[in-house]
Amino acid sequence: xxxxxxxxxxxxxxxxxxxxxxxxxxxxxxxxxxxxxxxxxxxxxxxxxxxxxxxxxxxxxxxxxxxxxxxxxxxxxxxxxxxxxxxxxxxxxxxxxxxxxxxxxxxxxxxxxxxxxxxxxxxxxxxxxxxxxxxx
Amino acid sequence: xxxxxxxxxxxxxxxxxxxxxxxxxxxxxxxxxxxxxxxxxxxxxxxxxxxxxxxxxxxxxxxxxxxxxxxxxxxxxxxxxxxxxxxxxxxxxxxxxxxxxxxxxxxxxxxxxxxxxxxxxxxxxxxxxxxxxxxxxxx
Numbered sequence: 001x002x003x004x005x006x007x008x009x010x011x012x013x014x015x016x017x018x019x020x021x022x023x024x025x026x027x028x029x030x031x032x033x034x035x036x037x038x039x040x041x042x043x044x045x046x047x048x049x050x051x052x053x054x055x056x057x058x059x060x061x062x063x064x065x066x067x068x069x070x071x072x073x074x075x076x077x078x079x080x081x082x083x084x085x086x087x088x089x090x091x092x093x094x095x096x097x098x099x100x101x102x103x104x105x106x107x108x109x110x111x112x113x114x115x116x117x118x119x120x121x122x123x124x125x126x127x128x129x130x131x132x133x134x135x136x
Numbered sequence: 137x138x139x140x141x142x143x144x145x146x147x148x149x150x151x152x153x154x155x156x157x158x159x160x161x162x163x164x165x166x167x168x169x170x171x172x173x174x175x176x177x178x179x180x181x182x183x184x185x186x187x188x189x190x191x192x193x194x195x196x197x198x199x200x201x202x203x204x205x206x207x208x209x210x211x212x213x214x215x216x217x218x219x220x221x222x223x224x225x226x227x228x229x230x231x232x233x234x235x236x237x238x239x240x241x242x243x244x245x246x247x248x249x250x251x252x253x254x255x256x257x258x259x260x261x262x263x264x265x266x267x268x269x270x271x272x273x274x275x
Contacts, residue, residue, distance in 0.1 A: 049168070063164065117166065123247070124163070
């Protein structure tokens with residue numbers, strides 16, 4: 001029954017979007033981190049989605065997965081704070097290149113996508129349950 | 137006699153099969169709502185149903201399914217999934233920068249409608265089965 005595959009495809013979208021949400025969480029948590037334990041400043045990360053064929057499903061119905069997690073190469077923000085213990089000789093701190101507003105937008109988009117796919121799974125589940133009681 | 141019963145159920149059975157196939161395609165569109173360069177797909181249900189029930193000429197081919205090959209030497213098995221349908225591309229109302237053509241609102245609407253019609257086909261088929269059972273009972 002093809003509905004099984006519809007269920008699995010929605011499931012892959014849940015996995016992909018929850019990974020995207022964790023990436024956003026990581027970015028937001030580190031938005032104010034001055035320097036990590038290795039002395040390097042935190043760089044924002046973004047997930048890139050990719051469509052792929054699920055084994056056993058039709059060629060034209062693609063599932064989704066995270067292709068890669070790219071690190072934002074933009075330079076960190078420079079903040080003037082001479083009293084900070086980690087400030088450099090000129091009194092500047094290097095802050096992560098995370099834009100909190102961008103992250104919020106991404107978070108809302110990811111949670112909406114997650115929600116949509118949960119609804120799809122619920123609908124598909126109901127249909128499957130109805131199909132197994134056919135003729136009774 | 138069995139052939140007659142088969143014919144009786146055929147129409148709704150084909151409709152149900154096509155509805156579940158379309159459900160898979162629409163789910164794939166929604167799952168890939170934010171995948172760069174993904175193009176939304178769909179097929180024309182009425183044309184596919186006409187073709188499946190023998191009332192139209194074949195315009196599509198069955199969706200193919202291939203086996204995942206993890207080792208060289210694995211045989212490339214391929215099969216067909218479901219009924220032949222002509223897969224089309226959705227025309228986007230507004231272009232996205234990343235080349236994605238999924239309109240989530242449209243897809244959701246289509247998804248809800250398709251789910252409802254799947255349910256309707258299921259009920260009709262169920263009704264036919266019940267009618268047949270009533271006929272077969274001898275008291």
